[in-house]
Amino acid sequence: MLDRIKACLPSLAPAEQRVAKLVLNDPRSFAKQPISELADRAHVSKPTVVRFCRSVGYDGLSDFKLKLAGSVSEGVPFIHRSVDADDKTSDIMVKVIDNTVAAFLKYRNDASTVAIEKAAITLVQAYEQGKRIEFFGVGNSGIVAQDAQHKFFRLGINTVAYSDGHMQVMGATLLGPGDCVVIISNSGRTRDLMDACDIARKNGATTIVITASGSPLAAAGHLHLAADHPEGFDRYSPMVSRLLHLMIIDILATCVALRIGGERLQPLLREMKNNLRSKRYT
Template sequence: MLDRITASLPSLAPAEQRVARLVLADPRAFASRPVRELAELAHVSKPTVVRFCRSMGYDGLADFKLKLAGSVSEGVPFIHRSVDADDKTGDVMVKVVDNSVAAFLAYRNAASTTALEAASSAIVATWQAGKRIEFYGVGNSGIVAQDGQHKFFRLGVTSLATSDGHMQVMSATMLGAGDCAIVISNSGRTRDLMDATDIAKRNGATTIAITASGSPLARAANIHLAADHPEGYDRYSPMVSRLLHLLILDVLATSVALRIGEPLQPVLQQMKDNLHAKRYT
């Protein structure tokens, strides 16, 4: 949660930056102080404190303080450790597993339910209108985009995934009001993905970015689902980021499935029955 606030600092308004710095200076104290005192310490108005919390993706000050207190007091019982060239196989195994667990627990503590609800509502509205959802990603994120397409077409949402920059621009050009584009990126700075996001948004589609806080892509999309982790993307293959993106898609798909509800059951059962012949008994 504190990492996300730090990453988002440059994109906040000056008054909200003062609130952010107050949080970073003493998270425990911030979580326990009343809004009047917080406003005085940050030299801002009380509505600015609440606005900062909402800018970070929370319902308001109470929701923000609850998540902050949980994050600070509970912490994460695993820490991120980089894999080194002289690591033995056992060291690599422990580090890779611990890094993934740390990222998952950190996401659980800091995730914005407001953003997830907004994204789920947009996708359900797309399903109700008979429109389509498109997944864009390149490199490792392109594989995640394919996984997203696989998850959502089974829910009856017309879905397409592409990892080619030219195809993404052409597909985004064909989107319109009621459609959704889910754009997945580790860095949030890939030019092709930014171009596709801008085109889709300009055409009236809802754009949902799964990417790092404070990145250009996070700022460009209509809805930002923060995927923050300590793993760099300049060494080896991004492992934690891919797993974190897949986890966020799992949460989103489950939320959408629950919202669609009863109409899904016969379709999923028929799909299961039709696949039965594909397996050895």
């Protein structure tokens, strides 16, 4: 939300820019104070405060303050904070955790529930029709694909995950109408994944892509689940995108499980848990 305000700042009228700077300097206070006090602090009129809210894409002051309060709750940072070589352990811990939480909350505010619902319905239909469901990813995204396969396998859904480009091409070649492939990529520009996506589409399979908006892969899939995050690519920080992708997979798996229904899944999950008891020390 604050990134949007920064991006809009040059196009705002001078009086509205003063309101914008007031928000950016102290968003928590802005979310709590009445319009009269906000107008006084920004040296503008009350209608200008409302106009500012509408200029940056919100219905009015109430809508703006509600979204702002959600964005800045619990001490979440507003931008990605790079880890520096001389950071103390306490600094590193705070930055890594804050960057992750910020990305999660940004996704919560930006995500398209319509796209997620369509993806979940598509996966359930493929499962109920006995069609193939596969997960493709390379590098870090390959690990996410394996995690997705594990989560869906627990639900009794027969799936596979491929992180090798040759296996992805062969797997995509064997897909057909009604089958579904979920392709995961941070950049959305990996050649192997693009090739596999094209092959799967040509064979009639439904392609669900979890990747960055505006990327070639985002345009190539049938259903795009946007995974956008404001992190910088410094030398030290782990990629928040991996955790973001894992969360999206968790959301998908939960939606699919609820649509399959507890009556079918609960006995299976209980039996699985009982059978795994022997693998643990008492």
